[in-house]
Structure formats: structure tokens, C-alpha cells
Ligand SMILES: Cc1cc2nc3c(=O)[nH]c(=O)nc-3n(C[C@H](O)[C@H](O)[C@H](O)COP(=O)(O)OP(=O)(O)OC[C@H]3O[C@@H](n4cnc5c(N)ncnc54)[C@H](O)[C@@H]3O)c2cc1C
Ligand SMILES: Cc1cc2nc3c(=O)[nH]c(=O)nc-3n(C[C@H](O)[C@H](O)[C@H](O)COP(=O)(O)OP(=O)(O)OC[C@H]3O[C@@H](n4cnc5c(N)ncnc54)[C@H](O)[C@@H]3O)c2cc1C
């Protein structure tokens with residue numbers, strides 16, 4: 094089947110950002126939009142992640158982004174009339190080195206200045222929050238009680254249902270194969286099921302976004318890296334917060350259904366699109382988890398899987414337009430923390446598409462920052 | 477609690493010596509060597525094994541072969557143990573914990589890890605896996621066979637009836653004997669046999685992880701034959717989660733492998749071969765079968781089996797199904813109704829039967845999560861019972877070196893499972909060690925046998941199914 098159609102905007106990628114942007118556009122009456130997803134909704138990182146919602150970042154931009162996003166997540170169940178299982182059990186961040194202790198003190202200071210009520214705590218206090226924790230090597234920690242976890246699927250499907258209800262066309266199992274440009278203008282998006290004429294394209298293709306950009310002749314610095322994750326058998330609630338350690342690259346939390354969900358990054362992971370499960374992960378996750386909480390030794394992992402981190406050189410996302418092509422909006426490069434900031438990102442992207450002044454200034458996150466600029470590193474990255 | 481162990485049986489002889497005790501929630505429970513925790517508890521009359529997550533409804537076991545998690549309990553402080561495949565041991569401490577146990581307060585020593593490179597791994601010690609292992613080992617391959625049970629033989633272990641297969645070697649022999657025979661031959665052929673060893677997963681490329689109790693074993697394999705059999709289908713009706721509603725295979729396992737009867741009065745749902753055979757075996761064990769119901773307008777299994785039941789006075793009602801199960805803590809009866817030609821219930825045909833067990837025999841589906849994990853291309857083929865891997869004529873999947881045989885490749889019967897095992901055993905050996913006259917002959921004979929099996933009236937369905945998923949050359953997308 095090949096037909097030529099047209100749309101005001103085409104969004105590439107049916108993850109939390111693709112569907113979220115479609116929702117925000119539709120809410121503003123901009124409904125002549127097609128979302129294209131090569132698999133099913135959420136088959137990318139959005140349906141494979143840890144669901145962690147954290148506001149404890151080390152840069153001002155990320156902190157503000159995450160704080161406002163958290164407020165929006167709190168309202169999302171009412172807005173979408175759906176249960177998203179947002180458990181605000183806090184995030185407990187553990188420090189294992191002196192450098193971390195220093196960095197964490199700075200982080201908390203900055204966070205507090207911006208209005209986030211995070212606190213710097215001792216190892217003992219960390220154990221009061223998670224009594225099962227082995228604190229023998231923990232030097233200190235930080236805690237923020239309004240952080241938490243979300244079950245990703247209802248968010249994605251909630252956005253999609255609402256957007257569809259307002260007239261947005263969301264197509265699964267449709268792969269974008271090319272972006273047709275003429276000079277600096279976009280003409281059309283080609284898929285394996287036909288061509289859609291449009292002058293506006295959103296690149297929300299996660300780990301595949303650099304490849305999508307290349308279709309329009311745009312080079313992005315982000316690269317895909319596999320990141321693995323697992324789930325254990327379910328237990329009565331025993332773990333309130335998400336626990337993370339940048340030192341180990343590990344995070345874990347307990348979902349509302351009782352299962353513990355967690356992942357660990359492989360520092361030697363090779364770049365590339367690879368979503369296979371590895372033995373390295375299974376063994377390292379089991380070992381590290383039992384080091385931090387020895388009682389995990391009597392627990393089985395029941396599933397492991399993998400998704401893609403879309404990683405930029407400074408571990409910060411790429412948002413907004415690009416210099417080479419007009420109305421080609423980037424929403425990618427989230428480097429492993431794209432779910433938690435998606436509410437603001439999606440709203441702001443919708444505003445940009447509508448030609449409005451965005452409600453939050455995101456100029457600093459434009460791709461142009463990589464041109465000979467000094468990069469401001471986000472230190473608080475897991476994995 | 478009343479004792480449910482079978483004392484006398486026309487075919488089987490349950491030798492029970494050296495009984496011992498373990499602790500179940502403060503009570504001492506008798507068990508014999510070879511029994512699982514679940515079978516020993518069931519023998520004492522325990523029906524409520526766990527409960528549902530939200531409504532806390534009672535739940536009994538279901539599959540009895542480690543595939544459904546309905547039987548999980550805390551054993552020596554470790555939660556979520558599948559009691560149906562965990563051998564009972566003297567002095568162990570067992571307690572129920574429902575669907576959401578407390579986080580364990582035990583710590584276990586870090587398991588040892590063993591890593592080894594081997595030639596052929598055979599996963600599953602049923603007729604398919606055993607046959608593959610025998611052929612490969614007899615032809616010079618270094619073969620390791622893994623099975624999560626204590627006893628080899630897979631589903632054959634519990635088949636006390638004379639076989640309905642036509643394959644020259646085994647027709648007329650009892651399944652139990654074929655299983656034992658294959659297990660013995662595998663041992664003689666020099667297969668390295670690993671029982672109580674669950675294969676956990678596939679890792680790229682052709683590596684398998686095995687849970688061997690207190691040890692994690694990792695094998696890099698040149699070739700793999702995957703033959704873990706099938707999972708029983710379930711049926712939707714009101715109250716279908718009550719203890720007392722079990723898979724036919726589960727009941728068969730309990731009865732013929734562990735010598736424990738499920739109850740006193742059984743309603744059998746499904747009149748295919750499995751439903752008919754298990755009904756007859758229940759009669760043999762002294763259990764009353766009140767009725768066999770079958771939704772289809774005709775009996776699906778062989779007439780011989782149906783006739784035996786009729787002679788014993790068991791009514792077989794075609795065009796009937798279960799509307800709901802009765803009872804609160806466990807099954808006390810069932811409401812049946814008739815179905816019209818469109819499978820719609822006929823009003824006014826409802827009637828109640830009294831029974832304490834409802835046995836579900838509505839087909840099997842291939843167990844092959846492992847293959848999906850390995851990235852094998854899969855296809856839904858209704859004639860083979862569900863999702864199956866695409867395969868070559870010698871049952872190699874789209875992942876090179878990974879073969880599939882038996883029910884995991886598609887639901888058929890044990891004779892085909894044996895032949896497919898032989899075929900894959902020869903093909904994998906050929907791949908690793910190079911071809912030989914002897915291997916060629918095994919392949920030829922196995923293929924002729926399979927073809928012959930699929931010529932009969934019951935072979936039509938699988939034949940169509942296999943055609944739909946067999947490829948030549950490069951695997952299609
Ligand atoms: C294991 C793991 C754990 C994580 N944990 C967290 C966490 O705890 N908290 C957090 O905030 N973030 C986490 N992340 C990151 C987060 O999941 C991502 O940043 C976020 O989901 C990105 O969403 P997205 O919609 O931009 O991209 P994705 O969800 O990746 O969506 C992109 C979509 O584009 C589709 N696509 C690609 N190419 C094409 C094409 N040619 N045509 C059509 N469609 C195409 C893909 O199929 C995919 O569905 C984690 C990521 C992983 C992998
Ligand atoms: C009640 C009943 C009656 C039957 N009667 C007949 C008959 O009369 N004639 C006939 O031809 N056929 C009969 N069959 C069918 C026949 O039993 C099966 O087709 C045959 O057993 C399939 O063999 P298999 O080797 O593929 O699988 P199975 O016999 O099921 O063996 C699979 C083995 O794999 C092991 N395993 C599973 N998962 C793992 C894992 N992760 N790690 C390690 N090991 C694992 C299991 O423990 C099991 O031992 C009957 C079936 C039933 C249920």
C-alpha cells in the first residue's frame with residue numbers, strides 16, 4: 094500500500110516523548126499530526142526503563158526541568174484519567190567516595206537554593222530509610238522524598254488514548270525510511286507504508302535518533318548504548334525509595350506490584366543498537382545488589398531485558414530546532430533520564446512547534462552547544 | 477487431613493521405604509524419598525498452596541511440573557520455591573506465604589560459578605531430548621543433557637498406558653518403560669546427565685546459564701538441542717482458580733509419578749487423548765470419574781480410549797462445557813451447560829455435577845520462551861499449538877547451531893518427539909563433527925518415520941502446521 098497524504102506535523106517515535114508531544118499539540122487544537130512508530134507504542138526505551146523520577150541533579154537546568162516535570166506527573170492521573178502508579182517513596186543516593194561526598198554537598202546546596210527539599214544524610218540515616226542496606230562502605234547520601242517511580246506504560250498509553258481521542262493519527266508498525274528535504278525545508282516523510290507530505294518533523298526516535306537525523310542530512314552527536322535491567326519476584330512492600338549509586342552505576346526500587354526493578358550500567362558497553370540480554374549483566378547485577386542488600390541473595394531474578402540509552406557527550410538532552418533544516422525539532426539524547434523530564438520537554442516542544450515562546454527556556458539544550466563549546470557535564474548519571 | 481497415597485495399582489508399584497519428616501507450618505509431615513514437597517503435602521490433604529495477590533483467593537497447584545508458579549512456598553527461609561519440583565528433604569522447614577511474601581531475612585552464600593565449553597547441550601530430558609542426546613553421544617559428540625526434574629523421561633514418566641504411537645520400536649509399550657529405557661540408553665551412550673538443573677536463559681552466542689541448586693553453571697556450546705516440552709492450556713470460567721482445578725498433566729504427574737490421588741470424584745474437561753487417557757488412569761487408581769465433557773461436537777481422542785471409559789460407565793458429553801465451579805475453599809461441584817453449533821450456551825441446559833476435582837485437558841502449547849530469548853524467528857501456527865520457531869527440515873532454528881525438537885517445536889506426540897530428537901541429534905553432530913554414513917542413515921530413518929507418522933488421520937493437522945513454519949536456505953523475515 095503506498096499512498097501520499099499530508100499532515101501539519103509528523104512525529105517520529107511512539108515513546109513517552111512522541112506520544113506526549115502529540116498529546117500537548119492536540120490539547121492546543123493542533124491535531125493534524127501523525128505519530129509514526131516502527132514497533133508498538135513503548136517498544137523503545139520508554140517501555141523498558143526503570144520508571145525512576147528524580148529531581149536530584151547537579152545542574153540548574155536539569156533540576157528545574159525535573160522539578161516542574163514532577164509537579165506535572167503528580168497531576169497526570171487526573172488529566173489523563175488513568176492510574177500511573179506514581180509512588181513518591183523518595184530517591185536515596187549513596188556516596189562511596191570522598192569526591193562524591195563533596196559533589197553531593199554541592200548538589201544539595203544547589204537543589205535547596207532552587208527550592209527542592211533534598212537533604213545530605215549520613216550512612217546511618219541512609220540505613221534508617223532502608224534497614225536492609227549494608228552501609229559498611231557507604232560514606233554518606235542524599236535523600237529527597239518527592240522523587241519516586243512511575244509505571245511507564247499507562248503514561249504512554251494514556252497520552253496516546255487522549256491524543257487519538259482528539260484526532261491525532263498514531264500508527265504503529267510503520268517505519269520511517271527517509272526524510273525528504275528541499276534546501277532547508279522539509280517536504281515529506283517516507284515510510285514503508287507510504288509517504289506523508291509535511292514541513293514539520295519531530296525526531297523523538299530515542300536510540301535511533303541520530304540515524305533519523307541523518308536522513309535529513311543532520312549530524313547529531315548522540316549515540317546509542319545498550320542498558321540492561323531486571324525484575325525480581327514480588328515481595329510485600331519493604332523498600333520505599335529508589336536506591337542509586339553512581340559509583341556502581343546501579344539503581345533499584347520496588348514497584349507497586351512488589352517486584353524489585355533495577356539496572357546496572359556496563360562501563361565497557363560498546364556503542365550500537367543492541368537490545369540483547371547479557372550474562373555480564375545478570376552476574377554483575379546479582380553480585381552488586383547482594384553486596385548492597387545481602388538479603389537479595391535469597392531472591393530470584395525472574396526476567397532481564399535491555400533498552401537503549403541515547404547518550405550525548407555531556408549527558409544532557411538535545412532539544413529544539415537545528416541550524417541546517419527548518420522545523421526539524423529534536424527531542425532526543427536523554428542519556429538515560431528522559432522519562433522523568435518528559436512532561437516539560439513535551440509541553441515545551443509543542444510550544445516551539447506552535448511558534449510560541451516556550452514556557453521554559455531551553456536554549457542551552459540546543460544541538461549548537463556542541464560546536465566548540467565548553468560542555469557542562471551532568472554528573473548525576475546512572476550507568 | 478486424609479492420606480491420599482495410592483497403596484495398590486494395577487500397573488505401578490510405589491515402593492515406599494525410609495520415610496522421613498519435614499516441618500510444615502509447625503506440623504511434621506511424612507514424605508518418602510523421590511517425593512516432592514508438593515506431592516507430600518497433597519498426600520496429607522493440603523489443597524490451599526498459595527493465594528491470589530489482590531483478593532487473597534485460595535490457590536492450589538496446577539501443572540505439577542514447574543511451569544506455572546501456583547505452588548510457591550517458603551522453604552528453609554527462601555521464598556518463591558516451586559514446591560512441585562523441589563524434592564522433600566528430612567527436617568526442611570516449609571511454610572506458605574501467599575502471593576507476596578515478606579522480603580527474606582536469610583542470606584545465602586554467594587553461589588559458585590562454573591564455566592565450561594562443551595560441544596552439545598541438550599535442554600530437556602523427555603523423549604525428544606533423550607533421543608537427541610543418545611544419537612549425538614553415540615556418534616562421538618561430547619553431550620550434556622539438562623533437566624530440571626529429578627527423574628528423566630519428561631511426560632513419558634507418567635504414562636502408564638500402552639502407547640498409541642505406531643513407531644515400530646515403542647507401540648504397545650508403556651510410556652513409563654520407554655522413558656526408563658531411553659534414560660538408560662543415554663547413560664550407556666556416555667551422555668553427561670545433569671538432573672535438578674534448570675536452564676535459566678540463553679546468552680549470545682549459544683551460551684546457556686543453568687541453575688544447578690547451589691551453583692550457577694555457564695556453558696558455551698557449539699550446538700544446542702532445545703526440547704523442554706509443553707505447557708498446559710487453561711480455560712476461562714467462573715471460579716476457575718479454586719483449589720481442585722488442575723491440569724490433566726498435573727494430575728497425571730501427581731498420580732503416576734508420586735502415587736498420590738487428586739481426590740475422590742473427578743470431572744474431566746476435554747475428550748482429546750490426554751483427557752481420555754488421564755480419565756482411565758484415574759479409574760485405575762481407584763478414583764471416580766463422574767463425567768467427561770467436551771465442547772466440540774465430537775470426541776477428539778482415539779475411539780479405543782473412549783470405549784474403555786464408556787465400558788467403565790463414564791459418560792462422555794460432547795457439545796458441553798463448564799460454566800462455573802462451585803465451592804469457596806475448594807471445588808465442591810461444577811455447573812455444566814450445552815453449547816450450540818456457534819459455541820453459544822443453550823439456555824435451560826444448565827445442570828450441576830458433584831465433584832471435588834475438575835481436571836482441565838484442553839490442549840498444550842509449546843514451551844519455548846528460551847528460543848524467543850535467543851532471537852529465533854517465531855510464528856503463530858495454530859495446528860502446532862501456538863508460537864513456534866521457524867526451522868529447517870532438520871529442525872535448526874534461525875539462530876545457527878540452535879535446534880528444537882519435540883513438543884517445544886510443535887505439539888504432537890511422543891513418537892514424533894523421539895524421531896525429531898534423533899533427527900536433531902544427528903544434525904547437530906553432523907554440524908559440529910562433520911558428516912558420516914551412520915549419521916546420514918539416522919537422519920534418513922528418522923525423517924521417514926516422521927513422514928509415516930504424519931500420514932495417518934491424526935497427522936494431517938501437524939503436517940499442515942509444520943509446512944507453515946519450515947524453511948529452506950535463508951530464514952524468511
Ligand atoms: C534500561 C533503561 C532504564 C532507564 N531508566 C530510566 C529511569 O529510571 N528514569 C528515566 O527518566 N529514564 C530512564 N531511562 C531513559 C528513558 O527510558 C528514555 O530517556 C526515554 O524513555 C526516552 O523516550 P523517547 O520517547 O524519547 O524514546 P523511546 O522510548 O526510545 O522511543 C523512540 C521510538 O522511536 C521508534 N523508532 C525508531 N526508529 C524509528 C523509525 N525509523 N520509524 C519509526 N519509529 C522509529 C522506536 O521504535 C521507539 O519506540 C532508562 C532507559 C533504559 C534503556
Ligand atoms: C496425559 C498425556 C498422555 C499422552 N499420551 C501419549 C501417548 O499415548 N502416545 C504419544 O505418542 N504421546 C502421548 N503424549 C504426548 C507426549 O507425552 C509428548 O508429546 C512428549 O512427551 C513430548 O516430548 P518432549 O521430549 O518434547 O517433552 P517432555 O516429555 O515434556 O519433556 C520435556 C522435559 O524438559 C524438562 N524441562 C523443561 N523446562 C526445562 C528447563 N528450563 N531446564 C531444564 N529442563 C527443562 C522437563 O522437566 C521435561 O523433563 C501424552 C501426553 C500427555 C500429557
Ligand code: FES
Pocket residue numbers: 537538539540541542543544545546547548558559560561
Ligand atoms: S509450578 Fe508448581 S504447580 Fe505449576
